[in-house]
Amino acid sequence: MAEFLQFLISGLTVGAVYALVALGFTLIYNASGVVNFAQGEFVMLGGMVTVFAAAAGVPLPLAAVIAICAAIAIGLLLHRFAIEPARGASAVTLIIITIGASILLRGLAAIVFDKQFHKLPAFTGDTPVDMLGAAVQPQSFWVLGGTAVVVLALYIFLEHTLLGKAVLATAANRLAARLVGINTTTIMALAFGGSAAIGAIAGILVTPITLTSYDVGTLLALKGFAAAMLGGMGNPVGAVVGGMLLGLLEAFGAGYISSTYKDAFAFLVILIVLFAAPQGLFGRRAVERV
Amino acid sequence: MLEVANLRSAYGRIEVLKGIDLDVQTGEIVALIGSNGAGKTTLLRTLSGIQPITGGEIRFKGERIDRLPPHLRVELGITQSPEGRQVFGPLSVEDNLRLGAYRRRDREIGQDRDRIFAMFPILAEKKHLMAGGLSGGQQQMLAIGRALMGRPKLLLLDEPSLGLSPLLVDQILEAIVSLKKDGITVLLVEQNASAALAIADRGYVLETGKVAYSGAGSTLLADPQVKAAYLGVA
Numbered sequence: 001m002a003e004f005l006q007f008l009i010s011g012l013t014v015g016a017v018y019a020l021v022a023l024g025f026t027l028i029y030n031a032s033g034v035v036n037f038a039q040g041e042f043v044m045l046g047g048m049v050t051v052f053a054a055a056a057g058v059p060l061p062l063a064a065v066i067a068i069c070a071a072i073a074i075g076l077l078l079h080r081f082a083i084e085p086a087r088g089a090s091a092v093t094l095i096i097i098t099i100g101a102s103i104l105l106r107g108l109a110a111i112v113f114d115k116q117f118h119k120l121p122a123f124t125g126d127t128p129v130d131m132l133g134a135a136v137q138p139q140s141f142w143v144l145g146g147t148a149v150v151v152l153a154l155y156i157f158l159e160h161t162l163l164g165k166a167v168l169a170t171a172a173n174r175l176a177a178r179l180v181g182i183n184t185t186t187i188m189a190l191a192f193g194g195s196a197a198i199g200a201i202a203g204i205l206v207t208p209i210t211l212t213s214y215d216v217g218t219l220l221a222l223k224g225f226a227a228a229m230l231g232g233m234g235n236p237v238g239a240v241v242g243g244m245l246l247g248l249l250e251a252f253g254a255g256y257i258s259s260t261y262k263d264a265f266a267f268l269v270i271l272i273v274l275f276a277a278p279q280g281l282f283g284r285r286a287v288e289r290v
Numbered sequence: 291m292l293e294v295a296n297l298r299s300a301y302g303r304i305e306v307l308k309g310i311d312l313d314v315q316t317g318e319i320v321a322l323i324g325s326n327g328a329g330k331t332t333l334l335r336t337l338s339g340i341q342p343i344t345g346g347e348i349r350f351k352g353e354r355i356d357r358l359p360p361h362l363r364v365e366l367g368i369t370q371s372p373e374g375r376q377v378f379g380p381l382s383v384e385d386n387l388r389l390g391a392y393r394r395r396d397r398e399i400g401q402d403r404d405r406i407f408a409m410f411p412i413l414a415e416k417k418h419l420m421a422g423g424l425s426g427g428q429q430q431m432l433a434i435g436r437a438l439m440g441r442p443k444l445l446l447l448d449e450p451s452l453g454l455s456p457l458l459v460d461q462i463l464e465a466i467v468s469l470k471k472d473g474i475t476v477l478l479v480e481q482n483a484s485a486a487l488a489i490a491d492r493g494y495v496l497e498t499g500k501v502a503y504s505g506a507g508s509t510l511l512a513d514p515q516v517k518a519a520y521l522g523v524a
């Protein structure tokens with residue numbers, strides 16, 4: 001029982017991070033049709049900038065804010081100088097552009113920062129909390145709580161503000177969005193900035209548990225992409241559920257089968273979804289593109 | 291109100307509009323008819339700014355607008371109910387209407403929505419439902435209502451009667467005529483040429499990217515060549 005609970009909580013914790021990465025994918029995909037493989041680099045930036053700012057003596061909360069702002073700036077630059085000039089290009093071209101951007105960002109991070117692993121102190125100490133026999137790191141609560149706040153904020157934004165509805169409208173029908181006077185270029189920039197912020201928050205929350213380095217983004221992007229596919233690309237609820245499921249699958253797989261193959265589960269999920277149910281668990285939001 | 295001079299537009303290398311001259315006066319209903327592929331939809335798309343032009347100019351109230359992005363044209367008062375309705379399927383009927391007023395900052399948005407509901411009561415009944423689930427006719431009403439929510443001075447309607455039952459067609463045409471009383475200028479593209487010309491002050495007939503005939507609605511209705519080619523009467 002204690003063991004099961006241990007796996008459950010660690011699964012939910014990583015799952016929450018995958019969910020945030022998947023949400024980042026979803027937001028950009030919905031607003032622009034682009035699958036942004038530089039999503040993982042936003043997570044890396046969140047962790048790395050916080051680490052280096054904190055090491056320079058900036059208090060942790062402020063360092064985190066700086067990291068989020070840095071990621072947003074990079075997201076906006078990515079949109080402005082890599083995606084926007086290629087407007088109208090094919091989906092494959094755009095994917096290649098984002099992969100290129102991801103490699104570039106990783107390279108820059110290796111130069112600007114370094115190639116070492118880095119750690120952040122847990123936000124509220126390292127003393128495990130005992131839950132029915134399972135020892136839970138307090139940072140797990142930060143990850144889960146932080147994810148819940150992000151998901152809730154995104155939900156309120158999309159469903160209850162005019163700007164959020166404009167994002168949904170752009171996702172549903174880009175042509176009609178332009179005809180009602182929505183500046184879809186601004187909406188895309190907003191999506192890139194928002195995705196970058198979400199990614200950076202994920203990176204900041206999880207770095208005390210998993211460490212970070214210049215290249216953590218690659219694997220995270222893959223996991224997040226698998227989660228988004230599992231939930232149904234373009235569906236925000238699907239992204240969260242997909243992320244959680246993938247996290248649980250990894251944790252239980254590693255716990256009960258073998259931890260050697262932990263990272264293989266994401267690939268397995270991608271393959272199974274592609275072959276068996278390309279639309280994912282939740283399908284995609286009825287997207288009518290023109 | 292609207293002056294189009296020598297307008298050209300192309301998809302890739304294929305020129306689709308080959309020098310269109312057309313004007314719409316304030317308060318008019320102007321019908322634009324022509325066979326499939328004549329370029330009617332393309333013309334409306336250039337007016338809204340979602341289709342680039344390769345030559346000529348578009349003036350609205352005397353000002354060149356052909357380089358303005360679409361959202362600024364909406365702000366000037368040009369809105370469109372596009373071909374194929376293009377409602378925001380996953381969003382509610384109410385949200386679709388609200389988004390029609392996206393660029394407005396005044397306080398009368400709710401009031402205007404109620405007027406649309408009075409015009410098309412079925413939309414009021416279904417205001418909380420997803421637009422994608424509406425019937426074709428209801429989606430058409432929604433598309434027109436959404437375009438009206440922008441408080442247009444010039445309303446562009448692309449085939450508002452396509453695929454509707456005769457009863458609904460009458461209802462939509464009546465609605466268009468009533469817009470005129472509210473001081474809205476209308477440029478109406480229609481397959482249903484006789485019905486469109488009957489309610490229009492003037493009409494233009496487009497043939498493969500050029501204006502072939504133009505004149506008062508009643509004149510075009512009586513013109514033997516127009517009759518033979520577009521009104522299904524020999």
Ligand SMILES: Nc1ncnc2c1ncn2[C@@H]1O[C@H](COP(=O)(O)OP(=O)(O)OP(=O)(O)O)[C@@H](O)[C@H]1O
Pocket residue numbers: 301306324325326327328329330331332333373
């Ligand atoms: N996206 C596009 N790409 C390439 N060619 C196009 C495109 N849209 C329209 N065309 C071509 O441009 C020409 C004019 O099309 P348009 O849709 O403007 O005609 P229309 O008068 O609205 O026709 P309909 O009565 O069928 O709606 C047609 O020959 C059409 O095949």
Ligand SMILES: [Mg+2]
Pocket residue numbers: 330331332373
């Ligand atoms: Mg057409």
